[in-house]
Amino acid sequence: MHPRQSLIEIFSTFAQFEAEQFSRWVTDLRLRRSMQNCLERGWQADSSENFWWLYWYKVWQSQPAPKKKDDLNKSRARSHLTAYLQEACYWAAQKAIANFSKTQYTLPDCFQVAIAQIEKVLKGFSPDRGFNLKNYASVIFANVIRENLRQRQEIDICTPWALLRKLSQKRLVESLEAIGLTSDAIARYLLAWKCFKMLYVPSIGETSTRQLNQPDRPTWEAIASLYNKECSPSELEGTPETLEQWLLDCAKAARSYLYPTLTSINAPTPGQESGELQDYLPATESESLLADAIAAQEERTRLSQQTQLNEILSAALTGMDAEAQQLLQLYYGRGLKQQEIAEQLETKQYAVSRRLAKARQSLLLTLARWSQEQLHISLASDVLDNISKVLEEWLSTRYSQTNS
Known part of the structure; x- marks a missing residue:
């Protein structure tokens, strides 16, 4: 990654990746015009990088009045700061990839995971403490990536049966809701999971709880028997094969919910010869x-x-x-x-x-x-x-x- 030189570049360009490596800096014309306008207003004397990141941070930090223009100013300041922190995010991602050699994540994946937390960086930072924004952002980006990779690695190396034993009921319900199951279907899956946790006890020889083997046939029959005993009379009886499939579906839903597949905003638009997904992102932002x-x-x-x-x-x-x-x-x-x-x-x-x-x-x-x-x-x-x-x-x- 070659460093950016001018103030306009630093606050208006974004890293683009190709073949899982940094390719070039891409200019956001709206941000470029914004910086040019500021400099043309006689602010050339304030040419230091520190002045401008602090200026845009103050604009972002200010409470917007009930006017659309104020919201746009806040959004523009956030975009300028996101551009400014591209290098800090890139180096944090590269270091994480080097430390987690076995991860399936690529450099662009880690970069995207970190830069998505720009709001966390801005909200946690306080210039009154005397710290530099880039230094602070580097620490936050590194922590976000490291925690995500650690947890992802933990999820990836777990067998479905180990994952189901680690999973909480709250997380399981959220996972099933996320794939659009009805309340009745969730109740059936939840009961099957409870029967599984009650009757499936790992053998003493299984030293790692991450690599639990599939339950044997007698265990599946016992799980099915308990499920049929606990379910309502209107429910169809569950066979060992049915319950096994339900639990595999639960594990798949949990993996997808806890760590959804990352899609780069630079990816081509499906079904289109040109354009990227980021071209269709809404301009407005909303707090959650x-x-x-x-x-x-x-x-x-x-x-x-x-x-x-x-x-x-x-x-x-x-x-x-x-x-x-x-x-x-x-x-x-x-x-x-x-x-x-x-x-x-x-x-x-x-x-x-x-x-x-x-x-x-x-x-x-x-x-x-x-x-x-x-x-x-x-x-x-x-x-x-x-x-x-x-x-x-x-x-x-x-x-x-x-x-x-």
């Missing part, structure tokens, strides 16, 4: 209940992390000696300069500077370790710089609250 649930969960996660961060830094601050706490109080709480602090404590300015730096370094180390262990953030130089900014903000807020 699942998206609302994800957003609520992410908000709870952010609040929990903020609480943990405050507790950890507060404990580290309390563990410092009295002199260090006094210096931090004078510097952040009262807003004194280092020379003013030195005069008040009757010491040298360089001694105050050295002692403040040591106190900050101790807190920064605590914060960096927490970020690495809890948020799984690699401590690159730019990340450490962002963490340092977060610490400065926390100290300012902490001591301003103390003095208020």
